[in-house]
Amino acid sequence: MSEQPLFSFRNSWFATSVGVTAAIAVLAALAGLIWLPLAQPDLKLSGIWDAICSAAGVPRVSSQGNAIQPDFKTSNVVMTSEMLTKPNQVSIGRGATLAQRCAICHGPQGVSDANSPNLAGQFAAVTYKELNDFKTGARVNVVMSPFAATMSDQDMLDVAAYYAYLPRVPSNNLDPKVAAPAIVTIGAPMRNVPPCGACHGDIDNKAGSPWLGGQSAVYIKAQLHAFASGSRRNDISQQMRNIARQMTSEEIDQVAHYYEAQP
Amino acid sequence: MLTNKRLILAHFWLAFIVFGAALVLGAWQMFVRSPLNAWHFNPEFYYRSVTAHGSAMGYVFPTLVAMGFGYAITESALEKPLIGRRWAWAGFFLVAIGAVVAMIPVSLGLASVLYTFYPPMVGNPFYYIGVVMVVVGSWIWVALMSINMAIWKRENPDKPVPLAMFANVAGSYLWGWTAVGAALEIIFQILPVALGLRSTIDAGLARVFFSWTLHAIVYFWLIPTYIAYYTIFPRAIGGRLYSDAMARISFILFVVVAMPIGVHHLFADPQVGAGFKFMHSVFTGLVALPTLLTVFTICASAEIASRLRGGHGAFGWITALPWQNPIMLATALSLVMLGFGGAGGLINMSYQLDASIHNTQWITGHFHLIFGGAIVIMYFAIAYDLWPHLTGRALESFGLMRTQLWLWFIGMIVTTFPWHYVGILGMPRRMAFYDYANPAISPQAFSVVMSAVGGFILLLSGALFLTVLIRGQWADNSEAGSYRFAIPLHMPARIPAALNSFGLWLALMIGLTVVNYGYPIAQLMVLKETNVPAVYVGAGR
Ligand code: HEM
Ligand SMILES: [Cu+2]
Numbered sequence: 001m002s003e004q005p006l007f008s009f010r011n012s013w014f015a016t017s018v019g020v021t022a023a024i025a026v027l028a029a030l031a032g033l034i035w036l037p038l039a040q041p042d043l044k045l046s047g048i049w050d051a052i053c054s055a056a057g058v059p060r061v062s063s064q065g066n067a068i069q070p071d072f073k074t075s076n077v078v079m080t081s082e083m084l085t086k087p088n089q090v091s092i093g094r095g096a097t098l099a100q101r102c103a104i105c106h107g108p109q110g111v112s113d114a115n116s117p118n119l120a121g122q123f124a125a126v127t128y129k130e131l132n133d134f135k136t137g138a139r140v141n142v143v144m145s146p147f148a149a150t151m152s153d154q155d156m157l158d159v160a161a162y163y164a165y166l167p168r169v170p171s172n173n174l175d176p177k178v179a180a181p182a183i184v185t186i187g188a189p190m191r192n193v194p195p196c197g198a199c200h201g202d203i204d205n206k207a208g209s210p211w212l213g214g215q216s217a218v219y220i221k222a223q224l225h226a227f228a229s230g231s232r233r234n235d236i237s238q239q240m241r242n243i244a245r246q247m248t249s250e251e252i253d254q255v256a257h258y259y260e261a262q263p
Numbered sequence: 264m265l266t267n268k269r270l271i272l273a274h275f276w277l278a279f280i281v282f283g284a285a286l287v288l289g290a291w292q293m294f295v296r297s298p299l300n301a302w303h304f305n306p307e308f309y310y311r312s313v314t315a316h317g318s319a320m321g322y323v324f325p326t327l328v329a330m331g332f333g334y335a336i337t338e339s340a341l342e343k344p345l346i347g348r349r350w351a352w353a354g355f356f357l358v359a360i361g362a363v364v365a366m367i368p369v370s371l372g373l374a375s376v377l378y379t380f381y382p383p384m385v386g387n388p389f390y391y392i393g394v395v396m397v398v399v400g401s402w403i404w405v406a407l408m409s410i411n412m413a414i415w416k417r418e419n420p421d422k423p424v425p426l427a428m429f430a431n432v433a434g435s436y437l438w439g440w441t442a443v444g445a446a447l448e449i450i451f452q453i454l455p456v457a458l459g460l461r462s463t464i465d466a467g468l469a470r471v472f473f474s475w476t477l478h479a480i481v482y483f484w485l486i487p488t489y490i491a492y493y494t495i496f497p498r499a500i501g502g503r504l505y506s507d508a509m510a511r512i513s514f515i516l517f518v519v520v521a522m523p524i525g526v527h528h529l530f531a532d533p534q535v536g537a538g539f540k541f542m543h544s545v546f547t548g549l550v551a552l553p554t555l556l557t558v559f560t561i562c563a564s565a566e567i568a569s570r571l572r573g574g575h576g577a578f579g580w581i582t583a584l585p586w587q588n589p590i591m592l593a594t595a596l597s598l599v600m601l602g603f604g605g606a607g608g609l610i611n612m613s614y615q616l617d618a619s620i621h622n623t624q625w626i627t628g629h630f631h632l633i634f635g636g637a638i639v640i641m642y643f644a645i646a647y648d649l650w651p652h653l654t655g656r657a658l659e660s661f662g663l664m665r666t667q668l669w670l671w672f673i674g675m676i677v678t679t680f681p682w683h684y685v686g687i688l689g690m691p692r693r694m695a696f697y698d699y700a701n702p703a704i705s706p707q708a709f710s711v712v713m714s715a716v717g718g719f720i721l722l723l724s725g726a727l728f729l730t731v732l733i734r735g736q737w738a739d740n741s742e743a744g745s746y747r748f749a750i751p752l753h754m755p756a757r758i759p760a761a762l763n764s765f766g767l768w769l770a771l772m773i774g775l776t777v778v779n780y781g782y783p784i785a786q787l788m789v790l791k792e793t794n795v796p797a798v799y800v801g802a803g804r
Contacts, residue, residue, distance in 0.1 A: 006760045006767055013761030021519065021771050024545065025778055032541030056782055057536025059790065182702075189703035 075138040075234045077129045079208040084124035087161055095162025098155055101147070110166045115216045121168030126210045127160035130234075138234040168263065171214040175261040181254040183247065191246040196255060199239075208236065213262035220256040264745055265335060266344040268653045270351055274331025275646060275653075277359055278324050279729060285319035286725040288312045293678070293718035298699045298708045306695035310375035313693065314390075315366060317378030320635075322397055323362045325484040328642050329438070330354065330404045332487050333431050335649055337408065339746040340425040341415045347407045354407075357400030365393025373801040377693065379477070380445075380453060382469040386800045388457040391449045398442050405439040408432050416763075423758045426510055427494040427748045433514040434486030436765060437479055437521060440772060444475025444525070456797045463794040467534030468787035474525035475780060482521040482550075484634055488641035489513070492561050492594060495648050497749035499590035502568020505560045507751035511762045513553040513560075519771045520549045523779035527612050531621045534793065535783050540614065542779055547612045554605065558598065565594075567752065589664040593644035596672040597637045604633030607683065622693075625686025628679045635721075636675040640668060643728055650735050651743040658735045663727060670724035678717030681710035 004011040037043055037051040045051045053060070099110075102119075106112050110120030119127060133139040134148035135156070148156075182188075184202060187195035197203040200212045212220065226232035227244035235241055244252075265271065292312055295304055337345050345351060367389065368374040374386030412424060412432050424432075448469050455461045493510045497503055504510065526543035529535050566580055574583025585591050607629040610616045620626065647664055651657050658664070685707045690697070699708040761767060787793055 004760075006764065011761070013759055014767060017519075017761070017767065017771065021775065024549070025542070025775065028542040028545040029538075029778075032545075033538040036541060037538065052538070055536050055538025055541075057534070057539065057786065186701060189701065 072233060073137045075129065075133050075236055076136060077132050077236075079125065079129065079236065081207040083207065084128060084157070084160060084164075087124070087165060091158045091161040092165045093162075094154075095158035095160070095165075098151075098159050099162050102159070105143070109169060110163050111169045111171075112216070115218045117216070117219055118169075118171070118214055119163040120166035122163055122211055123205075124157075124160040124164035125208060127163050128156050129208060131156040131159065133234040139232060168211075168214065170263045171216070171260060173217075173260050174214070174263060176263070178258055178261040181251065181258055183251050184255060184258060188246065193243050193246050200259075212259040215259055217256035217260040220259055221252055224252045224256070264342050264344075265338050265652055267334060267338065267348055267351070270345070270348065270355070271331045271335045271649075272653050273355055274327045274334070275649075277355075278327035278331065279646070279732065281319050281327070281362065282324045283725055283729055285316045285324065286722055288316040289320075290715075290718040290722040292316065293715040296695060296697060297711045297715040299712055299715055307372055307375065309695035310377065311369055311372050314369045314375050314377050318365060318369070318394065319362070321378050321480070322394060323358065325487075325638075325642075326397060326401045326438075327358060328645070329434060329483065329487050330358070330401060332490070332645055332649075333404060333408055333435060335653075335746070336427045336431045336490070337411045339652075340428040340431075340748060341411065343415070345407070346411050346414060350403055351407055354400040354403030357403070358397050361393045361396025361398075361400060363393070364396060365390050367393075368801075371801075376800050379473060380448070380469070382448075382453060382456075382464045382466045383795050383797045384800050385453060385456045385464065385797045388454060391454055391457060395446065395449055398446055402439060402442070405435040408435040423755060423763050425748065426504075426507055426751070427490055429511060429763070430486065430490045430493065430514045432765065433518050433768075434483060434490070436769060436772075437486065437518050438483040440769075440776070441476050441479035441483065441522060444472045444477075448472035448476075462797055464797050465787060465793045466795055467532065467793050468784065470529060470532060471526070471535065471780070471783055471787060474528045475522075475776070476525070477528050478525040479521040481630070481634065482517050484638050486514070486517070487645060488597065488638045489517075489557060491641045491645050491648075492557060492597075494748035495645065496561065496590060496594045497564040497568060498747060499648060500565065500568040500585050500588060502564055502571055502749075504749045504751040505563035505567060507753070507755055508758065508762060509556055509560050510751075511758075513556045515762070515768050516550075516553040516556075518765070518768045519775065520546050520552075522772050523775040524550060526779070526783070527617075530614055530617050534787060539779065539783050544612065544614065546775070546779070551605070554601070558601075561594070561598065564749075587661065587665070589647050589661060589668060590644050592665055593640050593647075593668050596668060597640045597644075600632055600636035600640070600672070600675060604629060604637055607632065620686050622691060623686035624690045624692050625683050627692050628682030628686055631682065632675060632679040636672070636679065640671055640675075643668065643671070646728075646732065649746065650732060651741070652746045654735055654738075655740055655743065656735055656738040657741040657743070658731060659738060660731055660734060663731050667724050667727040667731060670720055670727065674717050674720030674724055676717070677720060678714050681713040681717075685710045685714075 006014055009015045033052045033055045034048055037045060037055045038048075043051075043054060045054060099106075105114055105116040106119050110122075111118045130139065131148050131151060132153075134141065134144045135151060137145070151159075180197070180202065183193065184196045187193045187198070195203060196212075199206040199209040201209075205211075223232065224240075224244045224247065227235065227240045228247070230241065233241060247255075292309065294300055295309060334345055334351060365374075368387035369390055371387075374390035376384045376386040376390070380391075408431060412428060415428075416424060423429075452464055452469050452472070456464050493504060493513075497505075524543045524547040526535055526540055527547045530540060565584060566574075568585075569580035569583045572583050572585070574580030607625070610620065611626070611629060647658060686692075688707050688710075690704075690707050690711075697704055697707070697711070699705050699711075
C-alpha cells in the first residue's frame with residue numbers, strides 16, 4: 001500500500017493537507033495579528049509591528065505622564081476600619097472647647113435645628129474626613145470651607161473625637177414604625193445599587209460611611225442630589241456618586257424620610 | 264474474538280460504578296442549590312461534591328470507557344488477543360488507585376478546587392497526584408493501542424487497518440497529546456506549590472495549559488461515541504456504513520484540529536492576546552467539519568438500512584427504521600442532543616456572544632447536554648451492545664433499555680434547557696447559594712426547580728441502566744457469536760497510506776499546537792510579574 005512515500009510533496013494527500021493547514025494558519029495569523037488590530041482606530045497603533053505586538057499580547061508599559069489629571073480635588077484621607085476608634089480623653093476635652101464655634105449651626109449638643117447635619121454620636125473617622133476634605137477643597141461649602149481652612153490636623157481630630165463622644169439624640173421626627181424602603185434593605189441589583197444598609201448601619205457599617213439615623217431629610221436629599229449631579233465628589237472611588245446617579249427621585253425621597261425617622 | 268473479557272469488563276464495571284456514584288452527587292447538587300432546599304447545609308460540602316463529581320465524570324469515567332472499549336476493539340477488530348495484557352492491567356490499577364488517592368482529600372474537604380483546578384487555589388497534593396496517576400494509567404493504554412496497531416500492520420501489510428481500530432487509535436493519540444497540557448500544569452506549577460516548595464503560581468499560564476487539555480478532552484470523550492455511530496450503529500440496524508473513507512477523514516480531522524483551539528475557553532482572560540484568540544477561533548470553526556461529516560454519513564447509513572428493509576419515500580424511510588432496537592433509539596436521541604448542544608456551542612465560540620454567557624449556568628447546561636447527553640447515551644448503547652459478548656449472557660430486557668434511554672433523554676432535556684435559560688438570565692455557575700427571595704433572582708427559581716427535577720429523572724435512568732447490566736449477569740448463558748463492526752457499502756480493497764497511518768496527522772497536530780500555543784505559553788513563562796500568591800484550600804481547618 002506504499003505506492004508513494006507519504007512524507008513527500010508528490011503525494012497529493014501530504015501536499016494538500018500540509019498546504020491547506022498552513023494556508024489556514026497563515027491567513028488566520030495575518031487577519032488576527034495584523035489586519036484586525038489595524039482596523040480598530042481606538043488602538044492607535046503606529047505600524048505593523050506595533051499591531052502584531054498588541055495582538056500577541058506583549059505587555060506594554062503605559063507612561064504615567066499621559067494620565068489625565070482631574071480638574072477638581074479628590075479626597076486624600078486614607079480610610080481604615082480601625083481609624084479613630086480608640087477615643088482619647090484629652091482629645092475629647094480639647095474638642096469640646098473647639099466645638100463652641102460649631103454650636104451655632106450644629107447645636108450645643110451636636111443636634112441641629114437648622115437642617116445642618118447632626119454630629120452627636122457620628123463616627124469620629126467620618127467627621128474627621130469631612131473636615132479634612134473641606135480643608136483641602138475636596139468638598140466645598142460656603143459656610144464650612146472657611147471654618148475648616150484655619151483648623152489644624154489636631155483640631156480636626158479633637159472635634160471629631162468630641163462629637164463621637166456625645167450621645168445620639170433622636171430627632172423630632174422619630175418614628176420607628178416607618179418601614180425600610182427596598183433600596184435600604186436589598187438595594188437594586190439590576191442597577192448595580194447595593195443596599196444602603198450594607199454600609200450605613202442597618203445591616204453592616206463600612207469605614208467612612210456616616211451614621212444616617214435621625215439626620216435631617218432635607219440635608220440627606222440635598223447630598224444625594226449633589227452626588228448625583230457631581231457637584232459633590234469627595235466620596236472615595238465614587239462610591240456614593242455611582243449609587244446616587246442610579247437612584248430615582250422617589251427613592252431619594254424615601255430614604256431621606258426613612259433615615260430621618262430612625263434613632 | 265474477545266479473549267481478555269475480564270480486563271474489559273473490569274474497565275466498564277469500574278467506569279459505571281464511578282458514574283453511578285457521581286450521578287448521585289450530581290442530583291444532590293442540583294437539589295441543594297435549588298429553591299426546593301431550605302438552605303440547611305454547609306456550602307463547603309457543595310464544593311467538595313462538585314470537585315468529586317467533576318473529577319469522576321470528567322476524568323475517570325470517560326477514560327475508563329475509552330480504555331475498555333479500546334481493548335474490546337483491538338481484540339475484535341484485529342481478530343487477535345491484545346498484546347501487553349499485563350501492562351493493560353497495570354494501567355487499570357493505576358487509574359483505579361489514582362481515583363481513590365484523589366478522592367480521599369476531596370472528601371475530607373482538603374481539595375475543594377473543582378475539577379478544573381482553578382489556580383491560584385491550591386489543595387492537598389494527593390488530589391493532584393491521584394489525577395496524574397489516572398492520566399499515566401491511561402497513557403499506558405495509549406501506548407498499547409499504538410503498539411497493537413503497529414504490530415498488526417506489520418503482520419498484514421496489504422490490508423487496511425479496520426476502521427474501528429483506526430478511530431480508536433486516533434482517539435488514543437488525541438488523548439495522549441492533549442493530556443500533556445494539564446500534566447505540565449500539575450507537575451510544574453501546581454504540585455510544587457501544593458507540596459510547599461513555592462508559594463506563588465502563575466494562574467494565567469496555568470489556565471492556558473488547562474485550555475490545551477480542556478478542548479481536546481471533550482473530543483476524547485466524544486470518540487467512543489463516534490466510533491459507535493460509525494461502526495456499531497449501521498450493523499445494529501441491519502445496514503451498512505455509507506463511507507469508510509469519510510469516517511477516516513472525520514477522525515483525522517479531530518486529531519488535527521481539536522488541539523489548537525483551546526483558547527476559546529479563555530476569551531474572557533486577559534493574559535492571552537486578542538490575535539491568538541482569533542487564530543483559535545478560526546480553527547474552532549473548522550472543528551465543526553468532522554461533526555457535520557459524521558451527521559451526514561450516519562443519516563445516510565440509516566437511510567441505507569431503512570431502504571434495505573423496504574422503507575421508501577423522501578422521508579417515509581424514517582418510519583421504517585427499527586425503532587424498537589435500543590441502539591437505533593440511542594443513536595437518534597444522541598443526534599438530537601448533539602444538534603442542540605452544537606447550536607449552543609456556536610454561541611460559546613463567538614467572541615461577543617460568549618461574553619454574555621461566560622461563567623454562567625449556560626456553560627454547565629451546554630456541556631451536560633452534549634457530554635452527559637449526546638455522548639453518555641452512546642456509552643450506554645456501547646455497553647448494551649457489547650455486554651452479551653463479554654458476559655456470555657444475553658441482555659433481554661429491551662423494554663427496560665428503551666425506557667432507560669428515553670428517561671435519559673427526557674431527563675437531560677428537562678435538566679439542561681432551563682439550565683441554559685437561567686444562564687442567559689445571568690445566574691453564575693459554581694456557587695452554593697442563591698437567594699431566591701431576592702427579587703432580582705426570584706424569576707430564576709422556577710427554572711432551577713425544573714432542572715433539579717430533571718436531575719432526579721437522570722438519577723432514575725442511571726439506576727435503570729445499572730439494573731439492566733446487573734440483571735444481565737444473572738441471565739442464562741447464550742453464545743453471542745463473535746463481535747463484529749459495521750461493513751461499509753463499498754469495502755475498500757486498497758486505501759491511501761494517508762488514511763491508514765497517523766504520522767502525517769500527528770505531525771500536523773503537534774505543529775499546529777506549537778503555532779497556536781507556542782507564543783502565549785512562552786511569553787507567560789518568561790514574564791515573572793504574572794505570578795500571584797497561592798490560596799490554599801482547606802488550610803487552617
Ligand atoms: C461544536 C462543538 C463545540 C463548541 C464550539 C464548544 C465550545 C465551547 C466553548 C467556547 C466553551 C467555553 C465557554 C466559556 O467558558 O465561556 C465550552 C465549554 C465547555 N464545553 Fe463545549 N463546545 C463544543 C462541544 C462540546 C463537546 C462535544 C463537549 C463534551 C464532550 C463539550 C464540553 C464542554 C465543557 C466540559 C465545557 C466547560 C469546561 C469548563 O468546565 O470550564 N463541548 N464549549
Ligand atoms: Cu472547547
